[in-house]
Amino acid sequence: MPEQRLTLPDRITELETPDPLKPDPDADMFAHRDLRSDAFWQHIPRFANTSESEFLDSKFQNKNSAKTAEQLERLVGELTGDAFMKDVKEGLRQAPMLLRLSPYLLSLIDWENPYDDPIRRQFIPVASKRLPDHPMLQLDSLHEQKDSPTSSLVHRYPDKVLFLALDVCPVYCRFCTRSYAIGGDTESVDKVSYKPKSSNWDEAFAYLLSRREVEDVVVSGGDAYFLPPNRLREIGEILLAIPHIRRIRFATKGPAVMPMRILTDDEWTGTLLDLAEQGRQFDKEVCLHTHFNHPAEITDITRRAMSRLFQGGLKVRNQSVLIRGVNDDADTMNLLTKRLSWVNLQPYYVYQHDMVKGVEDLRTTVGQTLEIERNVRGFTAGFNTPTFVNDVPGGGGKRDVHSFDYYDETTGISVYRSPSVDEDRVHLYFDPIPLLPDEGQARWADRREHSRMIDETLAAAGCEALELAN
Template identity: 35%
Template sequence: MPPIPSETHPAALPLTTAADVPEDQWNDWRWHMRKRINTVEKAQKWIRTTPAEEKAIAESAGKYRWSLTPYYASLMDPDDPLCPVRQQAVPSLGELMEYHGTDVDPVGDMFYRKTNRVVHKYPDRVIMLITEACPVYCRHCTRKFHTTDVDGTYFEKNEGEDFTADLQYIADHPEIRDVLLTGGDPLSYMDGKLEEIISGLRAIPSVEIIRIGSRFPVLLPQRITTELCEMLARYHPVWLNTHFNHPKEITPESEQAIDRLLRHGIPVGNQTVLLRGVNDEVDTMRKLMTELLRIRVRPYYLYHCDNVTGVAHFMTSVEKGWEIMEGLQGHITGFGVPQYVLTTRLGKIPMAQPSYKQVPEGLLLRNYKGQEMVVSQDVYPVTEPSADHGDGGR
């Protein structure tokens, strides 16, 4: 039986909650950024840290950065280290273990990087890694080396230096019609700096779409201010993709942030990461997707967790991903089912299992219940008719 904490031990002291913070401060995203939690002592004001968490925080010092906003801390179960929100934000010993096949850059950012910030992987679109900073350093980040590894980053120069070379590369490649701002989190910048970057992109005639990848709607929804949305709306079409990974992250504050974006004409998509112990159950994923639809966020991708150094403990099997997808198909509306993908140097590879196969009689089809039927080649031709045989009366 563990020892009973003394009255002065952190575990025995009352915890902070959102209700303890004055409303004007709680609603100010700058207050949350100033008050970010990045020590055991600060964390113990919100959660009762375990010895394993305290050891992970100590041993990751000098290796990985970590911080979380008071808002995101308020979503954590203060007593359960397996809380799905807590696992995403508090360091764990799994980050320091070695796993087979890990890589600091499995998606090939450095391989495809053309300037200090521009990564040109697909013909008609690029990403711009415009910052290392995030409000919360997610423990499962694909770019963990770039954002939290103390000695590592993809940048050759300081991130805030002149963007001229990056914008010039995009202007010199008119095939680029779609630019995704990512990082880190682009909304870590103040509105003025962010507008400077976006206006520079909008001045390039060939750039049709500007997208922003941001977890602020999840980690600190107070950042989605009316002023920010009005600024973004001046540069339409602007899209925003975010990462809700668990239903606990959908709160009245995040719902209001999404509503504000939508009312300013900014569509919001969601890119969930499949994470062991966080959302790798069918019921959890169904609830997440239906809740996203309720707040008018379109499920976009279900990412298989990348085999990133310091992240591999979150990985599931691909078979688990298939199980999740089977459990979604047919149980929620079609546009609520994300595309399951594995990200590689070759790009995003769709991983959904086919619901059909070719048989001598035609096509063998299978529905979400596992029921099967065969449709004849005469009804739904599998192959195009040859010119010699005509079109079969069609």
């Protein structure tokens, strides 16, 4: 889809430029517009002769995705060397998530320095960088299973539900909050299953029809990208027909890992745009929520894909996770924010990294998140500035990261309350121990100190009388 330009009227171009009050911006100011448009996939030997039209075919992307360490080795082994691949194989043996990497993602990784590459860090585990889990970590840290009235729904907030429609994704993120369910069993985790069975869906539809307070449905999983067009239409049209449901969000990582599907799978994209159009006719919003974490994930292919959705009238919002070594500095986060906005993706949330098994090397502290937010806010327009949130452990839901009742930077414990979910409970988030000051690390090294630190923090927050969510 070529970029189209409007022509400026002569009366504007012929005007004298007013004296500038500000110095000319330096080149960095425009870095977000610099999108890769080269044949970047051709540096992977297997794709050296792959044409653009072949690379843009989502069937090619699915067929050539690496789903095992052996497939990854066949695709990039000669670029990385044996030691790295051995590290990956051992990392995968311990990881809670499977592997799935599209040729698009593989081609964006710097294989000369894979250890530091922000895309590699998110999707390919290496055993040598693994850190012990925090002692307070649980597998389902958000307690979604406790808030599930049916096998496919999470109903936590009063007027909103999460519809877990399927359990597969176009990529498996190392840091996935739903590592207890998504992507099939691994050597370290036997998963809960969210198969897209009609009986599961019918049970969910019946529940939603009976709950008149529900106005918002997030269709996730798993990932709506992998719903075939007929199932996408089925779920969209039934939800639109439920009178009290006003907003439907399809959540997908797809645009970040396989944006070409939007350009070349006309049946899927057409179904999505048709649902949005049907929604508009009934004053209901159908939109897409996606998940980019690093500016390098946004290329000119992404721009063209987002342009198709924008021109089709579909709103797309982005939710990022703050990840160590990926986007945990203000410059990267600002570049990501501006680049998202440039391609019509609205930066919506940045999440404090959930407490997830096996990825302690990826978490940051709440203190770091506050500092990054301070630098991001004011860098661009407010409606394109993401809100930094902490989806607090124990099922408290998303809280503005600043809204803790107390935060001890030495022990790394922050205290949050979530009165709209449960006013009698209190939620604790724990910073990663290796990033704490020496005193905090020493206290966590002594098991007898654990409950003492928690009691001290609750007392300092004035929350001793509340029940601890766990």
